[in-house]
Amino acid sequence: MVTSIEPVTAASARFQCETCELRSHSICSALQDEELREMNQVVRQVSLDAGQIVFFETDPADFSFNITSGVVRLSKMLADGRRQVTGFLYPSDFLGLAVGKDYTQTAEAITPVRMCRFDRKDLTRMYEKFPKLEHRLLEVACNEIVSAQDQMLLLGRKTARERLSSFLLNLLSRSNLGERLIGEIDLPMDRADIADYLGLTVETVSRTFTKLRKDGLIEMPSKNRIVIRDADDLADAAENPD
Amino acid sequence: MVTSIEPVTAASARFQCETCELRSHSICSALQDEELREMNQVVRQVSLDAGQIVFFETDPADFSFNITSGVVRLSKMLADGRRQVTGFLYPSDFLGLAVGKDYTQTAEAITPVRMCRFDRKDLTRMYEKFPKLEHRLLEVACNEIVSAQDQMLLLGRKTARERLSSFLLNLLSRSNLGERLIGEIDLPMDRADIADYLGLTVETVSRTFTKLRKDGLIEMPSKNRIVIRDADDLADAAENPD
DNA sequence: CTAGGGCTTTGATGCAGGTCAAGGCGAAAC
DNA sequence: GTTTCGCCTTGACCTGCATCAAAGCCCTAG
Numbered sequence: 001m002v003t004s005i006e007p008v009t010a011a012s013a014r015f016q017c018e019t020c021e022l023r024s025h026s027i028c029s030a031l032q033d034e035e036l037r038e039m040n041q042v043v044r045q046v047s048l049d050a051g052q053i054v055f056f057e058t059d060p061a062d063f064s065f066n067i068t069s070g071v072v073r074l075s076k077m078l079a080d081g082r083r084q085v086t087g088f089l090y091p092s093d094f095l096g097l098a099v100g101k102d103y104t105q106t107a108e109a110i111t112p113v114r115m116c117r118f119d120r121k122d123l124t125r126m127y128e129k130f131p132k133l134e135h136r137l138l139e140v141a142c143n144e145i146v147s148a149q150d151q152m153l154l155l156g157r158k159t160a161r162e163r164l165s166s167f168l169l170n171l172l173s174r175s176n177l178g179e180r181l182i183g184e185i186d187l188p189m190d191r192a193d194i195a196d197y198l199g200l201t202v203e204t205v206s207r208t209f210t211k212l213r214k215d216g217l218i219e220m221p222s223k224n225r226i227v228i229r230d231a232d233d234l235a236d237a238a239e240n241p242d
Numbered sequence: 243m244v245t246s247i248e249p250v251t252a253a254s255a256r257f258q259c260e261t262c263e264l265r266s267h268s269i270c271s272a273l274q275d276e277e278l279r280e281m282n283q284v285v286r287q288v289s290l291d292a293g294q295i296v297f298f299e300t301d302p303a304d305f306s307f308n309i310t311s312g313v314v315r316l317s318k319m320l321a322d323g324r325r326q327v328t329g330f331l332y333p334s335d336f337l338g339l340a341v342g343k344d345y346t347q348t349a350e351a352i353t354p355v356r357m358c359r360f361d362r363k364d365l366t367r368m369y370e371k372f373p374k375l376e377h378r379l380l381e382v383a384c385n386e387i388v389s390a391q392d393q394m395l396l397l398g399r400k401t402a403r404e405r406l407s408s409f410l411l412n413l414l415s416r417s418n419l420g421e422r423l424i425g426e427i428d429l430p431m432d433r434a435d436i437a438d439y440l441g442l443t444v445e446t447v448s449r450t451f452t453k454l455r456k457d458g459l460i461e462m463p464s465k466n467r468i469v470i471r472d473a474d475d476l477a478d479a480a481e482n483p484d
Numbered sequence: 485c486t487a488g489g490g491c492t493t494t495g496a497t498g499c500a501g502g503t504c505a506a507g508g509c510g511a512a513a514c
Numbered sequence: 515g516t517t518t519c520g521c522c523t524t525g526a527c528c529t530g531c532a533t534c535a536a537a538g539c540c541c542t543a544g
Contacts (some may be wrong), residue, residue: 076395078481084395099384105391131373138376141383142341148390149347153318153326155397156441160531191492199398204531206493223492223540239320402501433522446501448523465510465522 016040025092026066030136038129042122047114054095054107054115061103063117064096070113071188075196076105085197087147088189090174094140096120111188155199158241163198164208165238168218172228183228212237258282267334268308272378280371284364289356296337296349296357303345305359306338312355313430317438318347327439329389330431332416336382338362353430397441400483405440406450407480410460414470425470454479 017036023029028036046065048054054065054072072089086105089095095115098104127134154163171185187194191202198205212218217234219227228234259278265271270278288307290296296307296314314331328347331337337357340346369376396405413427429436433444440447454460459476461469470476 076391078395078399080482082399084391084398086391086394097384097387099381100388104388127377128373131370131376134373134376134380135369138380138383139341141380141387142339144387145339145383145390146342146346148387148394149318149326149328152328152390152393152397153320155394156326156438157320157324196398201532202492203494203533207531210493240322443502444522445503445524449501452523 016045017043020068022066022068022092027094027133027136027140028066030132031130035130035133039126042118042126044117045114046117048109048112050109050111050113052109052113054109054113055103057103057106059103060101061096061098062120064094064120064123065118066116067091067093067095068114068116070109070111070115072113072115073108073110073189073193074105075108083196084199085193086151088193088197094137097137097141097144110190110193158238160198160200160204160208161211162238162241163200164194164205164212165217165234167194167198168226168228169231169234169238172231183231185226185228187224187226258287259285262310264308264310264334269336269375269378269382270308272374273372277372277375281368284368285358285360287356288359290351290354292351292353292355294351294355296351296355297345299345299348301345302343303338303340304362306336306362306365307360308358309333309335309337310356310358312351312353312357314355314357315350315352315431315435316347317350325438326441327435328393330435330439336379339379339383339386352432352435400480402440402442402446402450403453404480404483405442406436406447406454407459407476409436409440410468410470411473411476411480414473425473427468427470429466429468 017023017028017040018033020026020028023036028039031039045068048070055061055063057076067089069091072093072095073085074087074089074095075083075085077083088110089107095107096103127137150166154166158166168185171187172183175185189197191205194200195202195205200208209218209220212234213220215237217229217237219229221227259265259270259282260275262268262270265278270281273281287310290312292312297303297305299318309331311333314335314337315327316329316331316337317325317327319325330352331349337349338345369379392408396408400408410427413429414425417427431439433447436442437444437447442450451460451462454476455462457479459471459479461471463469
């Protein structure tokens, strides 16, 4: 559950959005200064500690969020405890596209997280006023569909080695938004999260990390730190069984 | 490739949309009579034979479609031929949400198919004129995201038996749009399509059909015809390993 | 500095589903 | 009717990943 909800005064909030460095990446990029100011009227800053739930998969879907810092894990569970992680959200990612009455997955902070929270009713009013916003959101939704399809291919047809390689490459491109790809990435999630994201077990994930390391494709300065020696080689590994 | 593209005269087209029985299910439900008439100016009816490609996964994404009859299979391939079927589209389904320059998957008719084809440029103009249309499309996109997540859970964590049971239940609910669930469904796709959709092999799909039949969960009057004896029992099978 | 606990890795073994190989079966062609 | 051909099913065997079990490795608390 949400720990701290700090209402933002009109003045400070306005200031914040205008100077927000994520503005060009997030859905806010659809809005002009003037329009953004209006968004500010309905946004609240929210902070979560690592491990806290943003929402649970049957909660009424009252809010949407824009991650401003930290990482959020999305997942679905079966009654017997089997879990599928459906995604990891980073700063500038939008959370809560759901169209129905309730959320269909659980969102949990895996690091300390800050985000902008919107009441979905307010957001609906914003859509009507600024169709550009809805257009942008459709764009976001389409991108999500495309990655979901990639993930289906991964889960349905790829080997453990291909899965982990694909995953690392994804993280690499996301962690360097717009910049050139430097070869080092940080893993804020633990092995169980990775396993549940890739449809594997922790043991297989661990063994596969070891193999990639022994094959010289990656280095592991620490458990949560991966250096990619050659992104092209890893891209091969991501699409060739073995 | 598209075989027959029949331009529709303004008069006949107008008539068609107004009396289209799928109107309330498709994206057209967002539009009033007057607005729909305008959509008609930019739509073309397209017919395909079974087996024909609608578009290929690297083609420029110039068109979007509304299926009016038949079934379309969506899929992605790896270089070595492994294939993941990402979905089956039925009448009233929208095809071509892609946001990028190119399609990211292949669409192929698996039965004779008819659809309404839109030039994406025209569609963009329509969005601007009728924001309701874009709103509706966002709704469609969100639904697609939700099913994609269900499919990830299926591919990542379910057993063969659970996968096939889930699949049959999905078909059951889709093939009876809005009506009560009668227990019989038609399988327009072959075993290879099902296998590639569920992340299995044809052999496993076949064996699993046999098991479900022997367990009394389904009957198979013919290869492409399935009778669901008890939807609740099948729903159990869809979420319990074994 | 040492002990404890939670992650991660590694090893040994098992099994669900893949692979390989025959048959079956129904529809279309002749 | 009978041949053929493409799909589907079944059987025998194999394997990649899961499962079960036991160390290792931090990190934190005392």
